[in-house]
Amino acid sequence: MRGVLIGVVGAVAVLGVAAAVAVPEAKEWYDGRHEQTSSYATGKEAKEERESVPRWLPDDAASVEYAMRTTGGERILKATLHDGSLPSECEVLGGKSAPDPEISASWFPSGAAKDVTGRCGSYYVSLEDRTLYAWQTNDDWVKENRRSAR
Template identity: 45%
Template structure:
């Protein structure tokens, strides 16, 4: 075998090896990148959650427990799950028993019940909320967050 032939064979083997390694690593890197754009936090109570995060809505009862907060850092979508101490809807929320116009749940989380976006009965600020017994499920799109904050700035 000549030096030129062995060089070509060596380069081909190297390129194929690196290519195979790339296919093996690429899905893992993609999964890491996806997770990098979502922040999640857990708090024992609503009071603790509001003390830790300025972005936690004020309507969340202080006595709520098992609070889970999730936010997308790329588009601002948010979701909250919690246990309500009394099963009553939070103060300051509006809406009745009839479903309000649904807004899709964009931030996927296993903690939101299936079909939550079509079962909305309560609006708490710009959050859409489902209360099921003592379970509270809430979500807000990034677009809703921007609209509320722009309206607040324009009133100043």
């Protein structure tokens, strides 16, 4: 009987360790498989190939990087703007704070929300020299889609 008990305890310990390793890896796999990243030469190309790229992105924007979550409205965007200024559709926000992006990519800076420059539609934007960083939270995406559905 003692041997059976030791065997059961050992099996439970092994399963516990396996679960401790597998669950975080499964979550990472699940989250990652619902994210898509794309690169485009211009804003025009990005908008033609992906409907979810914001329409306010200038056609002549260059070196466009875009990432999105397919299970919600989380988006991040990086682009080089030729004139170095926000598109005309955007609103400048003076000193307001913004929520952090809900997804990440190696090309997107971690402190963008601290340096928010304005809003372009449902996106927060930060402009550094001629590089535009933009992000949309799921909550803002939901609000935007409710407005456009009316």
